[in-house]
Amino acid sequence: MKITAFIAKKFAKPDGLTGVMVSYVMNQMNRKQYRMVEDHLALSSQDTVLEVGFGNGTLIRRLSKQAFHQLYGIDISDDMLALASKKNASKISENRVILTKGSVEQLAYKADFFDKIYTVNTIYFWQDISQCLSEVCRVLKKDGRFINVLYDSDYLNKIPMTKYGFTLYTIDVLVALAEANGLALSQTVQKKGACCLIFEKK
Template sequence: MKELSEAEIRELAGQLRSPQGEQGIDVGQKMHETNINMTMAGVDALKLVKGDILLEIGHGNASHVKQTLNRDHGLHYAGLDISETMHEEARRINSALIDRGHASFHLYGGETFPFPDNLFHKIMTVNTIYFWDRPSAILEEAHRVLKPEGLLSIVFAQKSFMEELPFVEYGFRLYDNNDIERLVEQTLFEIIHTQTVTEQVESKDGSQVERTFTTITLKG
């Protein structure tokens, strides 16, 4: 892949935050392919059971939802995203699940969730925390809509990996485990499990890289 110009890197950063248009559709599919192991790590951390209502913050194109529901029958999935393009793609890709009442997708402005209190048994979010303008406010909203003793899994690539990527200087806030622990201390959540994995993936700029990511599981 050719070396990206500064303008192209800036554009890629914007698309990773909120995919838009035809390019956004392509970026959304690429994110699905490169992040599927992270997504499934977030699912596994929640130990889903029949009857759970699951919320995902920042679902992307949601190509993983069928796989998620097939692994744990009897679930209902709700997806939340700031990107209208990803909202439309998710609804297109998962139209059969929507028609059967197994999945729903919702747009939001990036902070206030359009759900009542104590609705969800489990919540997950993968590769979104870098873009939260007010992280503690997002966690407060997650706690509000989560049932008592519910679980939240946060999956993120480690700061040591992310800071090597050219696009992260444009609107990304990077984290390591200590950063997450300090953030959680400001909330009503408690950390109950942490797992770190290293894998070989293709970066968003086309290069092969070794990525270290962590799944942190919180209890409400």
């Protein structure tokens, strides 16, 4: 396998030693995007929150210093679950952070469970995008907030790795897909290719 395709696979599902190393590279690359989540999540002490695709759990650890009721996370990678669990061990022991293995395609939560859901750079790997967005909408409370942070297709098209296993979206297409699945766009923040799309459940 070409090295570029191999690395792309580790972004989609980080595993093994290379996956762990890639997850730390992502922490550096995604700093601006983590800040976008922190700036727009507007956490309150009552909030039950979900992160989809938490990687090594860095953003969960950062957010866990703020007020919230419970912060859940799901990721498809066993190795990321192990790493993120280690990183967030103290909050997990207090039952304030709950991390599990799972896919956004089928969320193991009841309807209207979360006040806020967010995800950073995972949407390119969601297999059935409409099914995934409708799952996000199902488990979000009415007027709940979904923050989707990503790079737009113009930016990612210039990066060779994204030819392997990434599905790239223009912002217009993604917003239309989300709106078709019950999520209304309330704000867009863009900084040099990085986009923070803030939706509310209609």
